[in-house]
Amino acid sequence: MKSLLLAFALFLPTVARAEPIETRKIITAVTGDFNGDGAVDLAMVVETEPGHPMDVHFFLRDKEHNYLKPVEIVHEQIHGEWNGYDRPGYNNSDTEPELTMLPNGSIKFYLPAMEIGSERTDMTLTIAWRNDAFIVAGFAYDHYDYLKENAESACAYNVLTGKGTSSEKQPDGSTKHKTVSVEGQTIAFKYWNPGTTFTACGE
Numbered sequence: 001m002k003s004l005l006l007a008f009a010l011f012l013p014t015v016a017r018a019e020p021i022e023t024r025k026i027i028t029a030v031t032g033d034f035n036g037d038g039a040v041d042l043a044m045v046v047e048t049e050p051g052h053p054m055d056v057h058f059f060l061r062d063k064e065h066n067y068l069k070p071v072e073i074v075h076e077q078i079h080g081e082w083n084g085y086d087r088p089g090y091n092n093s094d095t096e097p098e099l100t101m102l103p104n105g106s107i108k109f110y111l112p113a114m115e116i117g118s119e120r121t122d123m124t125l126t127i128a129w130r131n132d133a134f135i136v137a138g139f140a141y142d143h144y145d146y147l148k149e150n151a152e153s154a155c156a157y158n159v160l161t162g163k164g165t166s167s168e169k170q171p172d173g174s175t176k177h178k179t180v181s182v183e184g185q186t187i188a189f190k191y192w193n194p195g196t197t198f199t200a201c202g203e
Helices: 002-010 013-018 194-200
Strands: 026-032 041-046 054-062 067-078 098-101 107-111 119-130 133-145 152-158 163-169 175-181
Touching (some): 026 098, 041 067, 067 133, 133 194
Antiparallel strands (some): 026 041, 054 067, 107 119, 119 133, 152 163, 163 175
């Protein structure tokens, strides 16, 4: 994977001059046709500083000149663990984000829970290219507390339509399901606030 990402970086001289990217800080990347023009585009999650959220770099291929054109950098929007690649004894982290290309051209961001206390909340964002910007099209989470019995809840909804479902385990072990129905929104990824989407899920 690292060699593949290094190859990507070698083909991005414009980005290297404008904002240098250390290849060892590229956590993950995904390619696909984000804007539906038939060309292969690129998104990368890049670490910043220890303890800080990560950046996401988006590139769309310029078909006329055949190069990956940087179109947006979303700063410090993705949480994950600083991994200290330059330190002895480096091990992979359990909290590195994951990117997956979806068949419709959207990108799925899986954000595993940070290990703080006994509660864990894994989140999934669906990012789509709409009207010359990357927006949050979908949101989902799974929450649990491994020190408490039946302390589980989940939600998934379409941010654009405001429709979805949520569930919560009850003390007796049964699961209560609810319908999510809020006003649809178009939220630019760079302005996304997780509190907004958790509120829509009834949290």
